[in-house]
Amino acid sequence: MNTTKTPFLDTIYHLRTIEQVILYDKVITVSREEETDAISFLETEYEREILDYPGMAPEFNSEAALWASKTVYLAAQLLLYREHNIKDLVVLLPDYKGEINASAILSADICLRFLPQIIMEMKRIDPDNLVIPILEKHLFQFHYSAVGFEIDIEKIDFEILAANDCLQQLYIDRIVQRKAIKFTESDFIKKQLEIGFGDYRKIFWAQL
16 A cells, blocks of 8 residues: 555546546545645646636636545545445535536536546446445536536536536537537537537538
8 A cells, every 4th residue: 555645635646647546445534734735736737727728717616626636536445445335425425515617617627527437447346336326426417527428418407508608618629529429419519519510510520
């Protein structure tokens, strides 16, 4: 086991820089100091990313970013350590308590975009793992991070995208980039794609 004194911070740093997680042989609690340092690091990462965002990017949401980073960190540790009951897991992986808006969605995505791969690995190791439904519920709420992966889109309220032009364009761009054909079943998404592609829709994406 790695004896680092900052396991959470180290994991998030590795995740963002080389897209790898550090696994420990038990779930390690996150210190307040690590939380503070992680927020600072994630804000820097967010400010770097928004340089390429279309239009006016929403402000960084530290609450959402921290919640997402802790969710991904603990989910990764639970790949190996599966001795918790459902009550423990609900405490370890709580719902996001703040308002889910463009600021929260994009700030959370800094880390939450890696959650689908962790869920897929969990399903490969143990499809009956109790943590899977909890993580899938979180991902459903922050569905921008799930674009391109298996998710029930019928109950997703895509109208939230209409409240922020930056998020809406990023969402459409990610669907096109990942060829997430399932997401185009939504009338809202289909309309946005038609507006963006115009008469060249079949050239850019033949399956549409």
